Amino acid sequence: MKAKLAGTTGMPFEVIGVSRHAYEELTGKEATPFIQYYADKEGNFYEDIELDFDLNPPQPEAAISGWMCRTKSRKLIFSDKPPVGKSNVIWHYREGTDVRLLSELELFGNDIFPSLTWQDEPIEVEITIKPKKK
Numbered sequence: 332m333k334a335k336l337a338g339t340t341g342m343p344f345e346v347i348g349v350s351r352h353a354y355e356e357l358t359g360k361e362a363t364p365f366i367q368y369y370a371d372k373e374g375n376f377y378e379d380i381e382l383d384f385d386l387n388p389p390q391p392e393a394a395i396s397g398w399m400c401r402t403k404s405r406k407l408i409f410s411d412k413p414p415v416g417k418s419n420v421i422w423h424y425r426e427g428t429d430v431r432l433l434s435e436l437e438l439f440g441n442d443i444f445p446s447l448t449w450q451d452e453p454i455e456v457e458i459t460i461k462p463k464k465k
Contacts, residue, residue, distance in 0.1 A: 392461030
């Protein structure tokens with residue numbers, strides 16, 4: 332598995348988990364209980380707290396993709412998959428589709444996308460969440 336030294340920006344390197352017994356045999360040192368030990372290819376040993384295994388950089392924003400349409404009563408609907416059709420009164424979705432009235436989520440009002448009407452086809456959207464600029 333890959334790790335880097337904790338608290339550094341160094342390059343990740345390959346390590347393998349080592350049992351307490353193997354650590355004691357190979358280093359001649361007593362292993363501390365409840366500590367996981369790792370070794371690199373060069374034979375260096377590390378305690379788990381010395382390594383950082385979370386190598387994915389933090390993401391500055393997150394996005395949720397989906398579809399928006401309006402009900403006949405002008406409420407906005409957000410779904411993770413597009414509707415498959417509509418009747419005279421409701422949109423129809425495939426089983427397993429996550430469908431939400433935006434007014435129930437209390438994140439957005441019905442005033443966004445004012446040009447989107449019941450008569451329009453659903454539109455594909457992306458909701459982006461990111462830190463506010465100062």
